[in-house]
Amino acid sequence: MSALAESFLEMLAAERGAAANTRAAYERDLRDYEAFLAARGADARTAQDRDVSAYLSHLAAGGAKPSTAARRLSALRQFHHFLHAEGVRADDPTGAVDAPKRGRPLPKILSEEDVDRLLAAASAASGAEGARLSCLLELLYATGLRVSELVTLPLAAVRRDEPFLMVKGKGGRERLTPLSEPARAALADYRDARTAFLPNGRESRYLFPSRSKQGHLTRQRFGQLLKELALQAGLDPKKVSPHVLRHAFASHLLAHGADLRAVQKMLGHADISTTQIYTHVLDERLKRLVAEKHPLAKTR
Structure with missing residues:
Protein backbone atom coordinates (compact mmCIF):
# COMPACT_ATOMS: atom_id res chain seq x y z
CA MET A 1 0.00 0.00 0.00
CA SER A 2 1.26 3.47 -0.86
CA ALA A 3 2.46 6.06 1.66
CA LEU A 4 -0.45 8.27 0.55
CA ALA A 5 -2.98 5.60 1.49
CA GLU A 6 -1.25 5.07 4.83
CA SER A 7 -1.42 8.82 5.53
CA PHE A 8 -5.14 8.76 4.74
CA LEU A 9 -5.71 5.88 7.18
CA GLU A 10 -3.75 7.70 9.86
CA MET A 11 -5.99 10.74 9.33
CA LEU A 12 -9.10 8.58 9.74
CA ALA A 13 -7.85 7.38 13.09
CA ALA A 14 -6.48 10.67 14.40
CA GLU A 15 -9.07 13.17 13.18
CA ARG A 16 -12.25 11.14 12.76
CA GLY A 17 -11.75 8.57 15.50
CA ALA A 18 -12.40 5.71 13.06
CA ALA A 19 -12.64 2.30 14.72
CA ALA A 20 -10.13 -0.45 13.93
CA ASN A 21 -12.71 -2.37 11.88
CA THR A 22 -13.48 0.75 9.83
CA ARG A 23 -9.80 1.39 9.14
CA ALA A 24 -9.30 -2.25 8.15
CA ALA A 25 -12.17 -2.01 5.65
CA TYR A 26 -10.73 1.16 4.10
CA GLU A 27 -7.31 -0.46 3.91
CA ARG A 28 -8.69 -3.47 1.99
CA ASP A 29 -10.52 -1.17 -0.42
CA LEU A 30 -7.48 1.03 -1.07
CA ARG A 31 -5.14 -1.92 -1.57
CA ASP A 32 -7.47 -3.34 -4.20
CA TYR A 33 -7.88 0.05 -5.91
CA GLU A 34 -4.15 0.74 -5.99
CA ALA A 35 -3.42 -2.73 -7.37
CA PHE A 36 -5.92 -2.09 -10.16
CA LEU A 37 -4.35 1.29 -10.95
CA ALA A 38 -0.86 -0.21 -10.99
CA ALA A 39 -1.96 -2.76 -13.60
CA ARG A 40 -3.06 0.20 -15.77
CA GLY A 41 0.23 2.03 -15.25
CA ALA A 42 -1.33 4.63 -12.96
CA ASP A 43 -1.42 5.49 -9.27
CA ALA A 44 -3.35 7.69 -6.86
CA ARG A 45 -1.47 10.80 -8.01
CA THR A 46 -2.18 10.30 -11.72
CA ALA A 47 -5.53 8.46 -11.83
CA GLN A 48 -8.23 10.08 -13.97
CA ASP A 49 -12.01 9.75 -13.85
CA ARG A 50 -11.82 7.11 -16.60
CA ASP A 51 -9.58 5.00 -14.31
CA VAL A 52 -12.10 5.25 -11.47
CA SER A 53 -14.94 4.33 -13.83
CA ALA A 54 -12.91 1.42 -15.17
CA TYR A 55 -12.35 0.22 -11.60
CA LEU A 56 -16.10 0.22 -10.93
CA SER A 57 -16.66 -1.70 -14.18
CA HIS A 58 -13.98 -4.15 -13.05
CA LEU A 59 -15.84 -4.71 -9.78
CA ALA A 60 -19.15 -5.27 -11.60
CA ALA A 61 -17.51 -7.75 -13.98
CA GLY A 62 -16.19 -9.62 -10.97
CA GLY A 63 -19.70 -10.04 -9.60
CA ALA A 64 -19.65 -7.27 -6.98
CA LYS A 65 -23.07 -6.04 -5.93
CA PRO A 66 -23.98 -2.41 -6.66
CA SER A 67 -23.99 -1.77 -2.91
CA THR A 68 -20.40 -3.03 -2.67
CA ALA A 69 -19.27 -0.89 -5.61
CA ALA A 70 -21.02 2.15 -4.11
CA ARG A 71 -19.25 1.59 -0.79
CA ARG A 72 -15.90 1.29 -2.58
CA LEU A 73 -16.57 4.50 -4.49
CA SER A 74 -17.38 6.27 -1.24
CA ALA A 75 -13.99 5.19 0.14
CA LEU A 76 -12.23 6.38 -3.03
CA ARG A 77 -13.99 9.73 -2.89
CA GLN A 78 -12.85 10.29 0.67
CA PHE A 79 -9.31 9.23 -0.25
CA HIS A 80 -9.07 11.54 -3.27
CA HIS A 81 -10.72 14.40 -1.39
CA PHE A 82 -7.99 13.96 1.23
CA LEU A 83 -5.28 14.06 -1.48
CA HIS A 84 -6.81 17.22 -2.94
CA ALA A 85 -7.09 18.90 0.47
CA GLU A 86 -3.48 18.03 1.26
CA GLY A 87 -2.27 19.56 -2.01
CA VAL A 88 -1.08 16.23 -3.42
CA ARG A 89 -3.43 16.68 -6.38
CA ALA A 90 -5.00 19.72 -7.97
CA ASP A 91 -8.19 17.82 -8.82
CA ASP A 92 -10.45 15.01 -7.63
CA PRO A 93 -11.00 12.30 -10.29
CA THR A 94 -14.01 10.87 -8.45
CA GLY A 95 -16.06 14.08 -8.73
CA ALA A 96 -17.48 13.27 -12.16
CA VAL A 97 -18.07 9.56 -11.51
CA ASP A 98 -21.64 8.48 -10.83
CA ALA A 99 -22.30 5.96 -8.09
CA PRO A 100 -23.79 2.61 -9.16
CA LYS A 101 -27.55 2.60 -8.87
CA ARG A 102 -28.76 0.36 -6.12
CA GLY A 103 -31.98 -0.46 -4.38
CA ARG A 104 -31.90 -0.05 -0.64
CA PRO A 105 -32.44 -3.49 0.89
CA LEU A 106 -34.70 -3.68 3.89
CA PRO A 107 -32.98 -4.97 7.03
CA LYS A 108 -33.72 -8.51 8.12
CA ILE A 109 -35.62 -8.66 11.37
CA LEU A 110 -37.07 -11.23 13.73
CA SER A 111 -40.66 -11.21 14.90
Missing part, protein backbone atom coordinates in the same frame (compact mmCIF):
# COMPACT_ATOMS: atom_id res chain seq x y z
CA GLU A 112 -41.42 -10.53 18.55
CA GLU A 113 -42.34 -14.21 18.90
CA ASP A 114 -38.95 -15.24 17.51
CA VAL A 115 -37.14 -12.99 19.98
CA ASP A 116 -39.23 -14.40 22.84
CA ARG A 117 -38.13 -17.90 21.83
CA LEU A 118 -34.49 -16.85 21.82
CA LEU A 119 -34.80 -15.19 25.22
CA ALA A 120 -36.57 -18.24 26.65
CA ALA A 121 -33.85 -20.55 25.32
CA ALA A 122 -31.15 -18.34 26.81
CA SER A 123 -32.82 -18.15 30.22
CA ALA A 124 -33.14 -21.94 30.25
CA ALA A 125 -29.36 -22.36 29.92
CA SER A 126 -27.64 -23.19 33.20
CA GLY A 127 -24.46 -22.12 34.93
CA ALA A 128 -22.21 -19.15 34.29
CA GLU A 129 -22.40 -19.61 30.50
CA GLY A 130 -26.18 -19.44 30.66
CA ALA A 131 -26.13 -16.32 32.83
CA ARG A 132 -23.75 -14.59 30.44
CA LEU A 133 -25.70 -15.57 27.34
CA SER A 134 -28.99 -14.44 28.85
CA CYS A 135 -27.42 -11.11 29.87
CA LEU A 136 -25.92 -10.55 26.41
CA LEU A 137 -29.21 -11.25 24.70
CA GLU A 138 -31.31 -9.16 27.07
CA LEU A 139 -28.90 -6.22 26.79
CA LEU A 140 -28.77 -6.42 23.01
CA TYR A 141 -32.53 -6.54 22.59
CA ALA A 142 -33.11 -3.87 25.25
CA THR A 143 -30.60 -1.38 23.86
CA GLY A 144 -29.98 -2.12 20.17
CA LEU A 145 -26.22 -1.82 20.68
CA ARG A 146 -23.85 -2.62 17.85
CA VAL A 147 -22.17 -5.95 18.58
CA SER A 148 -18.77 -4.26 18.86
CA GLU A 149 -20.23 -1.86 21.44
CA LEU A 150 -21.78 -4.72 23.39
CA VAL A 151 -18.76 -7.01 23.70
CA THR A 152 -16.40 -4.13 24.56
CA LEU A 153 -18.65 -2.55 27.20
CA PRO A 154 -16.46 -1.45 30.10
CA LEU A 155 -17.53 -2.54 33.55
CA ALA A 156 -17.82 1.15 34.45
CA ALA A 157 -20.55 1.63 31.83
CA VAL A 158 -22.99 -0.28 34.03
CA ARG A 159 -23.64 1.37 37.35
CA ARG A 160 -25.50 -0.53 40.03
CA ASP A 161 -29.12 0.49 40.43
CA GLU A 162 -28.89 2.85 37.43
CA PRO A 163 -31.51 2.17 34.71
CA PHE A 164 -29.21 3.02 31.80
CA LEU A 165 -25.92 2.25 30.07
CA MET A 166 -23.23 4.74 29.11
CA VAL A 167 -22.12 3.73 25.62
CA LYS A 168 -19.23 5.05 23.55
CA GLY A 169 -20.12 4.57 19.89
CA LYS A 170 -18.71 5.46 16.50
CA GLY A 171 -16.40 8.45 16.41
CA GLY A 172 -16.11 8.37 20.19
CA ARG A 173 -19.65 9.76 20.60
CA GLU A 174 -21.21 8.89 23.96
CA ARG A 175 -24.89 8.21 24.54
CA LEU A 176 -27.14 7.05 27.34
CA THR A 177 -29.28 4.01 26.60
CA PRO A 178 -32.10 2.98 28.98
CA LEU A 179 -32.29 -0.57 30.30
CA SER A 180 -35.47 -2.62 30.58
CA GLU A 181 -36.33 -4.43 33.80
CA PRO A 182 -35.58 -7.88 32.29
CA ALA A 183 -32.18 -6.60 31.13
CA ARG A 184 -31.39 -5.22 34.59
CA ALA A 185 -32.41 -8.53 36.19
CA ALA A 186 -30.26 -10.53 33.75
CA LEU A 187 -27.38 -8.15 34.41
CA ALA A 188 -27.68 -8.66 38.17
CA ASP A 189 -27.66 -12.45 37.72
CA TYR A 190 -24.65 -12.27 35.43
CA ARG A 191 -22.63 -10.13 37.85
CA ASP A 192 -22.65 -13.04 40.30
CA ALA A 193 -21.29 -15.37 37.60
CA ARG A 194 -18.85 -12.93 35.95
CA THR A 195 -15.83 -14.11 37.95
CA ALA A 196 -15.95 -17.41 36.03
CA PHE A 197 -14.79 -15.57 32.90
CA LEU A 198 -12.00 -13.50 34.43
CA PRO A 199 -8.66 -14.48 32.80
CA ASN A 200 -6.52 -16.23 35.44
CA GLY A 201 -8.78 -14.84 38.11
CA ARG A 202 -7.54 -11.28 37.56
CA GLU A 203 -10.02 -8.41 37.39
CA SER A 204 -10.83 -6.99 33.97
CA ARG A 205 -12.09 -3.60 32.88
CA TYR A 206 -14.58 -5.28 30.53
CA LEU A 207 -18.11 -6.24 31.47
CA PHE A 208 -17.73 -9.43 29.42
CA PRO A 209 -14.12 -10.52 30.02
CA SER A 210 -12.60 -13.56 28.37
CA ARG A 211 -9.28 -15.25 27.80
CA SER A 212 -9.13 -13.99 24.21
CA LYS A 213 -6.24 -11.86 22.99
CA GLN A 214 -8.51 -8.82 23.14
CA GLY A 215 -9.39 -9.50 26.77
CA HIS A 216 -13.13 -9.49 26.11
CA LEU A 217 -15.71 -11.73 24.46
CA THR A 218 -15.15 -11.47 20.70
CA ARG A 219 -17.79 -10.60 18.13
CA GLN A 220 -17.14 -13.90 16.38
CA ARG A 221 -17.67 -15.97 19.52
CA PHE A 222 -20.88 -14.15 20.38
CA GLY A 223 -22.10 -14.77 16.83
CA GLN A 224 -21.40 -18.49 17.26
CA LEU A 225 -23.26 -18.55 20.56
CA LEU A 226 -26.28 -16.91 18.91
CA LYS A 227 -26.31 -19.48 16.10
CA GLU A 228 -26.27 -22.31 18.65
CA LEU A 229 -29.05 -20.61 20.61
CA ALA A 230 -31.14 -20.22 17.46
CA LEU A 231 -31.00 -23.98 16.90
CA GLN A 232 -32.10 -24.61 20.48
CA ALA A 233 -34.99 -22.17 19.97
CA GLY A 234 -36.07 -23.89 16.75
CA LEU A 235 -35.09 -20.96 14.52
CA ASP A 236 -33.04 -20.88 11.34
CA PRO A 237 -29.51 -19.89 12.51
CA LYS A 238 -28.89 -18.18 9.16
CA LYS A 239 -31.54 -15.63 10.09
CA VAL A 240 -30.13 -14.86 13.54
CA SER A 241 -27.17 -12.56 14.19
CA PRO A 242 -26.31 -9.70 16.57
CA HIS A 243 -27.12 -7.18 13.84
CA VAL A 244 -30.51 -8.77 13.16
CA LEU A 245 -31.34 -8.36 16.85
CA ARG A 246 -30.34 -4.69 16.60
CA HIS A 247 -32.79 -4.38 13.71
CA ALA A 248 -35.46 -6.15 15.76
CA PHE A 249 -34.94 -3.71 18.64
CA ALA A 250 -35.54 -0.70 16.38
CA SER A 251 -38.43 -2.17 14.39
CA HIS A 252 -40.31 -3.44 17.44
CA LEU A 253 -39.94 -0.08 19.22
CA LEU A 254 -41.36 1.79 16.23
CA ALA A 255 -44.15 -0.77 15.84
CA HIS A 256 -45.21 0.05 19.41
CA GLY A 257 -45.26 3.79 18.77
CA ALA A 258 -41.75 4.93 19.75
CA ASP A 259 -40.57 8.29 18.42
CA LEU A 260 -38.16 8.03 15.47
CA ARG A 261 -35.79 10.60 16.98
CA ALA A 262 -35.62 8.65 20.23
CA VAL A 263 -34.80 5.45 18.35
CA GLN A 264 -32.14 7.33 16.39
CA LYS A 265 -30.45 8.42 19.62
CA MET A 266 -30.58 4.94 21.15
CA LEU A 267 -29.09 3.36 18.01
CA GLY A 268 -26.36 5.98 17.86
CA HIS A 269 -27.15 7.03 14.29
CA ALA A 270 -25.59 10.35 13.32
CA ASP A 271 -28.21 10.91 10.59
CA ILE A 272 -31.93 10.22 11.03
CA SER A 273 -32.15 9.07 7.40
CA THR A 274 -30.32 5.92 8.51
CA THR A 275 -33.00 5.26 11.12
CA GLN A 276 -35.84 5.89 8.67
CA ILE A 277 -35.16 2.55 6.93
CA TYR A 278 -37.10 0.95 9.79
CA THR A 279 -40.23 2.90 8.89
CA HIS A 280 -39.99 1.25 5.45
CA VAL A 281 -39.87 -2.14 7.16
CA LEU A 282 -43.11 -1.34 8.93
CA ASP A 283 -44.69 -0.12 5.69
CA GLU A 284 -43.80 -3.40 3.97
CA ARG A 285 -45.21 -5.43 6.86
CA LEU A 286 -48.45 -3.45 6.73
CA LYS A 287 -48.74 -4.00 2.97
CA ARG A 288 -48.28 -7.75 3.42
CA LEU A 289 -50.81 -7.78 6.26
CA VAL A 290 -53.44 -6.05 4.12
CA ALA A 291 -52.69 -8.28 1.12
CA GLU A 292 -52.91 -11.48 3.16
CA LYS A 293 -55.62 -10.72 5.72
CA HIS A 294 -57.98 -8.04 4.43
CA PRO A 295 -61.14 -9.66 3.01
CA LEU A 296 -61.41 -7.17 0.15
CA ALA A 297 -57.83 -7.94 -0.95
CA LYS A 298 -58.74 -11.52 -1.82
CA THR A 299 -59.97 -12.37 -5.29
CA ARG A 300 -63.57 -13.43 -5.36
Whole structure:
Protein backbone atom coordinates (compact mmCIF):
# COMPACT_ATOMS: atom_id res chain seq x y z
CA MET A 1 0.00 0.00 0.00
CA SER A 2 1.26 3.47 -0.86
CA ALA A 3 2.46 6.06 1.66
CA LEU A 4 -0.45 8.27 0.55
CA ALA A 5 -2.98 5.60 1.49
CA GLU A 6 -1.25 5.07 4.83
CA SER A 7 -1.42 8.82 5.53
CA PHE A 8 -5.14 8.76 4.74
CA LEU A 9 -5.71 5.88 7.18
CA GLU A 10 -3.75 7.70 9.86
CA MET A 11 -5.99 10.74 9.33
CA LEU A 12 -9.10 8.58 9.74
CA ALA A 13 -7.85 7.38 13.09
CA ALA A 14 -6.48 10.67 14.40
CA GLU A 15 -9.07 13.17 13.18
CA ARG A 16 -12.25 11.14 12.76
CA GLY A 17 -11.75 8.57 15.50
CA ALA A 18 -12.40 5.71 13.06
CA ALA A 19 -12.64 2.30 14.72
CA ALA A 20 -10.13 -0.45 13.93
CA ASN A 21 -12.71 -2.37 11.88
CA THR A 22 -13.48 0.75 9.83
CA ARG A 23 -9.80 1.39 9.14
CA ALA A 24 -9.30 -2.25 8.15
CA ALA A 25 -12.17 -2.01 5.65
CA TYR A 26 -10.73 1.16 4.10
CA GLU A 27 -7.31 -0.46 3.91
CA ARG A 28 -8.69 -3.47 1.99
CA ASP A 29 -10.52 -1.17 -0.42
CA LEU A 30 -7.48 1.03 -1.07
CA ARG A 31 -5.14 -1.92 -1.57
CA ASP A 32 -7.47 -3.34 -4.20
CA TYR A 33 -7.88 0.05 -5.91
CA GLU A 34 -4.15 0.74 -5.99
CA ALA A 35 -3.42 -2.73 -7.37
CA PHE A 36 -5.92 -2.09 -10.16
CA LEU A 37 -4.35 1.29 -10.95
CA ALA A 38 -0.86 -0.21 -10.99
CA ALA A 39 -1.96 -2.76 -13.60
CA ARG A 40 -3.06 0.20 -15.77
CA GLY A 41 0.23 2.03 -15.25
CA ALA A 42 -1.33 4.63 -12.96
CA ASP A 43 -1.42 5.49 -9.27
CA ALA A 44 -3.35 7.69 -6.86
CA ARG A 45 -1.47 10.80 -8.01
CA THR A 46 -2.18 10.30 -11.72
CA ALA A 47 -5.53 8.46 -11.83
CA GLN A 48 -8.23 10.08 -13.97
CA ASP A 49 -12.01 9.75 -13.85
CA ARG A 50 -11.82 7.11 -16.60
CA ASP A 51 -9.58 5.00 -14.31
CA VAL A 52 -12.10 5.25 -11.47
CA SER A 53 -14.94 4.33 -13.83
CA ALA A 54 -12.91 1.42 -15.17
CA TYR A 55 -12.35 0.22 -11.60
CA LEU A 56 -16.10 0.22 -10.93
CA SER A 57 -16.66 -1.70 -14.18
CA HIS A 58 -13.98 -4.15 -13.05
CA LEU A 59 -15.84 -4.71 -9.78
CA ALA A 60 -19.15 -5.27 -11.60
CA ALA A 61 -17.51 -7.75 -13.98
CA GLY A 62 -16.19 -9.62 -10.97
CA GLY A 63 -19.70 -10.04 -9.60
CA ALA A 64 -19.65 -7.27 -6.98
CA LYS A 65 -23.07 -6.04 -5.93
CA PRO A 66 -23.98 -2.41 -6.66
CA SER A 67 -23.99 -1.77 -2.91
CA THR A 68 -20.40 -3.03 -2.67
CA ALA A 69 -19.27 -0.89 -5.61
CA ALA A 70 -21.02 2.15 -4.11
CA ARG A 71 -19.25 1.59 -0.79
CA ARG A 72 -15.90 1.29 -2.58
CA LEU A 73 -16.57 4.50 -4.49
CA SER A 74 -17.38 6.27 -1.24
CA ALA A 75 -13.99 5.19 0.14
CA LEU A 76 -12.23 6.38 -3.03
CA ARG A 77 -13.99 9.73 -2.89
CA GLN A 78 -12.85 10.29 0.67
CA PHE A 79 -9.31 9.23 -0.25
CA HIS A 80 -9.07 11.54 -3.27
CA HIS A 81 -10.72 14.40 -1.39
CA PHE A 82 -7.99 13.96 1.23
CA LEU A 83 -5.28 14.06 -1.48
CA HIS A 84 -6.81 17.22 -2.94
CA ALA A 85 -7.09 18.90 0.47
CA GLU A 86 -3.48 18.03 1.26
CA GLY A 87 -2.27 19.56 -2.01
CA VAL A 88 -1.08 16.23 -3.42
CA ARG A 89 -3.43 16.68 -6.38
CA ALA A 90 -5.00 19.72 -7.97
CA ASP A 91 -8.19 17.82 -8.82
CA ASP A 92 -10.45 15.01 -7.63
CA PRO A 93 -11.00 12.30 -10.29
CA THR A 94 -14.01 10.87 -8.45
CA GLY A 95 -16.06 14.08 -8.73
CA ALA A 96 -17.48 13.27 -12.16
CA VAL A 97 -18.07 9.56 -11.51
CA ASP A 98 -21.64 8.48 -10.83
CA ALA A 99 -22.30 5.96 -8.09
CA PRO A 100 -23.79 2.61 -9.16
CA LYS A 101 -27.55 2.60 -8.87
CA ARG A 102 -28.76 0.36 -6.12
CA GLY A 103 -31.98 -0.46 -4.38
CA ARG A 104 -31.90 -0.05 -0.64
CA PRO A 105 -32.44 -3.49 0.89
CA LEU A 106 -34.70 -3.68 3.89
CA PRO A 107 -32.98 -4.97 7.03
CA LYS A 108 -33.72 -8.51 8.12
CA ILE A 109 -35.62 -8.66 11.37
CA LEU A 110 -37.07 -11.23 13.73
CA SER A 111 -40.66 -11.21 14.90
CA GLU A 112 -41.42 -10.53 18.55
CA GLU A 113 -42.34 -14.21 18.90
CA ASP A 114 -38.95 -15.24 17.51
CA VAL A 115 -37.14 -12.99 19.98
CA ASP A 116 -39.23 -14.40 22.84
CA ARG A 117 -38.13 -17.90 21.83
CA LEU A 118 -34.49 -16.85 21.82
CA LEU A 119 -34.80 -15.19 25.22
CA ALA A 120 -36.57 -18.24 26.65
CA ALA A 121 -33.85 -20.55 25.32
CA ALA A 122 -31.15 -18.34 26.81
CA SER A 123 -32.82 -18.15 30.22
CA ALA A 124 -33.14 -21.94 30.25
CA ALA A 125 -29.36 -22.36 29.92
CA SER A 126 -27.64 -23.19 33.20
CA GLY A 127 -24.46 -22.12 34.93
CA ALA A 128 -22.21 -19.15 34.29
CA GLU A 129 -22.40 -19.61 30.50
CA GLY A 130 -26.18 -19.44 30.66
CA ALA A 131 -26.13 -16.32 32.83
CA ARG A 132 -23.75 -14.59 30.44
CA LEU A 133 -25.70 -15.57 27.34
CA SER A 134 -28.99 -14.44 28.85
CA CYS A 135 -27.42 -11.11 29.87
CA LEU A 136 -25.92 -10.55 26.41
CA LEU A 137 -29.21 -11.25 24.70
CA GLU A 138 -31.31 -9.16 27.07
CA LEU A 139 -28.90 -6.22 26.79
CA LEU A 140 -28.77 -6.42 23.01
CA TYR A 141 -32.53 -6.54 22.59
CA ALA A 142 -33.11 -3.87 25.25
CA THR A 143 -30.60 -1.38 23.86
CA GLY A 144 -29.98 -2.12 20.17
CA LEU A 145 -26.22 -1.82 20.68
CA ARG A 146 -23.85 -2.62 17.85
CA VAL A 147 -22.17 -5.95 18.58
CA SER A 148 -18.77 -4.26 18.86
CA GLU A 149 -20.23 -1.86 21.44
CA LEU A 150 -21.78 -4.72 23.39
CA VAL A 151 -18.76 -7.01 23.70
CA THR A 152 -16.40 -4.13 24.56
CA LEU A 153 -18.65 -2.55 27.20
CA PRO A 154 -16.46 -1.45 30.10
CA LEU A 155 -17.53 -2.54 33.55
CA ALA A 156 -17.82 1.15 34.45
CA ALA A 157 -20.55 1.63 31.83
CA VAL A 158 -22.99 -0.28 34.03
CA ARG A 159 -23.64 1.37 37.35
CA ARG A 160 -25.50 -0.53 40.03
CA ASP A 161 -29.12 0.49 40.43
CA GLU A 162 -28.89 2.85 37.43
CA PRO A 163 -31.51 2.17 34.71
CA PHE A 164 -29.21 3.02 31.80
CA LEU A 165 -25.92 2.25 30.07
CA MET A 166 -23.23 4.74 29.11
CA VAL A 167 -22.12 3.73 25.62
CA LYS A 168 -19.23 5.05 23.55
CA GLY A 169 -20.12 4.57 19.89
CA LYS A 170 -18.71 5.46 16.50
CA GLY A 171 -16.40 8.45 16.41
CA GLY A 172 -16.11 8.37 20.19
CA ARG A 173 -19.65 9.76 20.60
CA GLU A 174 -21.21 8.89 23.96
CA ARG A 175 -24.89 8.21 24.54
CA LEU A 176 -27.14 7.05 27.34
CA THR A 177 -29.28 4.01 26.60
CA PRO A 178 -32.10 2.98 28.98
CA LEU A 179 -32.29 -0.57 30.30
CA SER A 180 -35.47 -2.62 30.58
CA GLU A 181 -36.33 -4.43 33.80
CA PRO A 182 -35.58 -7.88 32.29
CA ALA A 183 -32.18 -6.60 31.13
CA ARG A 184 -31.39 -5.22 34.59
CA ALA A 185 -32.41 -8.53 36.19
CA ALA A 186 -30.26 -10.53 33.75
CA LEU A 187 -27.38 -8.15 34.41
CA ALA A 188 -27.68 -8.66 38.17
CA ASP A 189 -27.66 -12.45 37.72
CA TYR A 190 -24.65 -12.27 35.43
CA ARG A 191 -22.63 -10.13 37.85
CA ASP A 192 -22.65 -13.04 40.30
CA ALA A 193 -21.29 -15.37 37.60
CA ARG A 194 -18.85 -12.93 35.95
CA THR A 195 -15.83 -14.11 37.95
CA ALA A 196 -15.95 -17.41 36.03
CA PHE A 197 -14.79 -15.57 32.90
CA LEU A 198 -12.00 -13.50 34.43
CA PRO A 199 -8.66 -14.48 32.80
CA ASN A 200 -6.52 -16.23 35.44
CA GLY A 201 -8.78 -14.84 38.11
CA ARG A 202 -7.54 -11.28 37.56
CA GLU A 203 -10.02 -8.41 37.39
CA SER A 204 -10.83 -6.99 33.97
CA ARG A 205 -12.09 -3.60 32.88
CA TYR A 206 -14.58 -5.28 30.53
CA LEU A 207 -18.11 -6.24 31.47
CA PHE A 208 -17.73 -9.43 29.42
CA PRO A 209 -14.12 -10.52 30.02
CA SER A 210 -12.60 -13.56 28.37
CA ARG A 211 -9.28 -15.25 27.80
CA SER A 212 -9.13 -13.99 24.21
CA LYS A 213 -6.24 -11.86 22.99
CA GLN A 214 -8.51 -8.82 23.14
CA GLY A 215 -9.39 -9.50 26.77
CA HIS A 216 -13.13 -9.49 26.11
CA LEU A 217 -15.71 -11.73 24.46
CA THR A 218 -15.15 -11.47 20.70
CA ARG A 219 -17.79 -10.60 18.13
CA GLN A 220 -17.14 -13.90 16.38
CA ARG A 221 -17.67 -15.97 19.52
CA PHE A 222 -20.88 -14.15 20.38
CA GLY A 223 -22.10 -14.77 16.83
CA GLN A 224 -21.40 -18.49 17.26
CA LEU A 225 -23.26 -18.55 20.56
CA LEU A 226 -26.28 -16.91 18.91
CA LYS A 227 -26.31 -19.48 16.10
CA GLU A 228 -26.27 -22.31 18.65
CA LEU A 229 -29.05 -20.61 20.61
CA ALA A 230 -31.14 -20.22 17.46
CA LEU A 231 -31.00 -23.98 16.90
CA GLN A 232 -32.10 -24.61 20.48
CA ALA A 233 -34.99 -22.17 19.97
CA GLY A 234 -36.07 -23.89 16.75
CA LEU A 235 -35.09 -20.96 14.52
CA ASP A 236 -33.04 -20.88 11.34
CA PRO A 237 -29.51 -19.89 12.51
CA LYS A 238 -28.89 -18.18 9.16
CA LYS A 239 -31.54 -15.63 10.09
CA VAL A 240 -30.13 -14.86 13.54
CA SER A 241 -27.17 -12.56 14.19
CA PRO A 242 -26.31 -9.70 16.57
CA HIS A 243 -27.12 -7.18 13.84
CA VAL A 244 -30.51 -8.77 13.16
CA LEU A 245 -31.34 -8.36 16.85
CA ARG A 246 -30.34 -4.69 16.60
CA HIS A 247 -32.79 -4.38 13.71
CA ALA A 248 -35.46 -6.15 15.76
CA PHE A 249 -34.94 -3.71 18.64
CA ALA A 250 -35.54 -0.70 16.38
CA SER A 251 -38.43 -2.17 14.39
CA HIS A 252 -40.31 -3.44 17.44
CA LEU A 253 -39.94 -0.08 19.22
CA LEU A 254 -41.36 1.79 16.23
CA ALA A 255 -44.15 -0.77 15.84
CA HIS A 256 -45.21 0.05 19.41
CA GLY A 257 -45.26 3.79 18.77
CA ALA A 258 -41.75 4.93 19.75
CA ASP A 259 -40.57 8.29 18.42
CA LEU A 260 -38.16 8.03 15.47
CA ARG A 261 -35.79 10.60 16.98
CA ALA A 262 -35.62 8.65 20.23
CA VAL A 263 -34.80 5.45 18.35
CA GLN A 264 -32.14 7.33 16.39
CA LYS A 265 -30.45 8.42 19.62
CA MET A 266 -30.58 4.94 21.15
CA LEU A 267 -29.09 3.36 18.01
CA GLY A 268 -26.36 5.98 17.86
CA HIS A 269 -27.15 7.03 14.29
CA ALA A 270 -25.59 10.35 13.32
CA ASP A 271 -28.21 10.91 10.59
CA ILE A 272 -31.93 10.22 11.03
CA SER A 273 -32.15 9.07 7.40
CA THR A 274 -30.32 5.92 8.51
CA THR A 275 -33.00 5.26 11.12
CA GLN A 276 -35.84 5.89 8.67
CA ILE A 277 -35.16 2.55 6.93
CA TYR A 278 -37.10 0.95 9.79
CA THR A 279 -40.23 2.90 8.89
CA HIS A 280 -39.99 1.25 5.45
CA VAL A 281 -39.87 -2.14 7.16
CA LEU A 282 -43.11 -1.34 8.93
CA ASP A 283 -44.69 -0.12 5.69
CA GLU A 284 -43.80 -3.40 3.97
CA ARG A 285 -45.21 -5.43 6.86
CA LEU A 286 -48.45 -3.45 6.73
CA LYS A 287 -48.74 -4.00 2.97
CA ARG A 288 -48.28 -7.75 3.42
CA LEU A 289 -50.81 -7.78 6.26
CA VAL A 290 -53.44 -6.05 4.12
CA ALA A 291 -52.69 -8.28 1.12
CA GLU A 292 -52.91 -11.48 3.16
CA LYS A 293 -55.62 -10.72 5.72
CA HIS A 294 -57.98 -8.04 4.43
CA PRO A 295 -61.14 -9.66 3.01
CA LEU A 296 -61.41 -7.17 0.15
CA ALA A 297 -57.83 -7.94 -0.95
CA LYS A 298 -58.74 -11.52 -1.82
CA THR A 299 -59.97 -12.37 -5.29
CA ARG A 300 -63.57 -13.43 -5.36
